[in-house]
Amino acid sequence: KSLHSQQLPHNFQTMAKEKIEGCHVCTLVTPGEPQVLLGKDKAFTYDFVFDIDSEQHHIYQACVYKLIEGCFEGYNATVFAYGQTGSGKTYTMGTGFDVSLTQQEQGIIPRAVHQLFEGIQNRKVRAQEAGTQPPEFKVSAQFLEVGDTLLFDLFK
Numbered sequence: 497k498s499l500h501s502q503q504l505p506h507n508f509q510t511m512a513k514e515k516i517e518g519c520h521v522c523t524l525v526t527p528g529e530p531q532v533l534l535g536k537d538k539a540f541t542y543d544f545v546f547d548i549d550s551e552q553h554h555i556y557q558a559c560v561y562k563l564i565e566g567c568f569e570g571y572n573a574t575v576f577a578y579g580q581t582g583s584g585k586t587y588t589m590g591t592g593f594d595v596s597l598t599q600q601e602q603g604i605i606p607r608a609v610h611q612l613f614e615g616i617q618n619r620k621v622r623a624q625e626a627g628t629q630p631p632e633f634k635v636s637a638q639f640l641e642v643g644d645t646l647l648f649d650l651f652k
Contacts (some may be wrong), residue, residue, distance in 0.1 A: 502503075502624070522534065525545050525546070525547040526539070526545075528608055529541075529545070530542050530543060530544055530545045531545060543559075544558055544559050544610075552588070552590065552600065552601060552602060552603055552604075552607075553600070553602070553607075555588060555604070556604055556607045556608075559575070559604075560573075560575055560604050560607070560608055561611070563575065564608055564611045564612055564615070565614065566617070567615075568615055568619070575589075575603075575604055575608070577589050587603060588603055588604060589603050589604050589605055590602050590603015590604055590605050590606050590607070591603070591605055591639075591650070606641070610636065614642065616635075617634050619631055637651075638651070639651050
């Protein structure tokens with residue numbers, strides 16, 4: 497599944513530089529459609545599209561929440577952010593490396609980790625309350641960055 501996000505943080509450092517250089521937004525999001533319009537006649541359709549004023553929790557609820565819930569049914573989940581440099585991928589994914597972010601500003605990764613481990617704990621508690629054997633969980637994750645022809649393992 498493709499995820500296109502134009503979401504940029506309010507304090508995005510290059511915005512001032514881009515304004516000075518006369519840059520402007522050159523894409524439009526088709527309201528109510530997962531489509532981006534480039535120029536006047538080039539339309540690109542994705543699974544999800546969010547405009548520049550989208551909030552982190554809306555992106556998470558629309559794109560990722562059901563994927564994490566599916567993990568409890570035995571499905572694997574992958575979230576892939578793709579786009580040009582400066583388009584907001586790191587902010588939207590929210591690496592969790594910036595501990596000064598508010599909960600509202602947290603991106604996909606911290607939210608997914610929280611949902612996953614909260615779901616595990618809830619299922620163990622429910623099993624204990626029901627007097628049944630608690631389920632066992634095995635969690636594995638990869639956190640990769642692809643840049644040009646290089647692959648970076650961000651867990652190492």
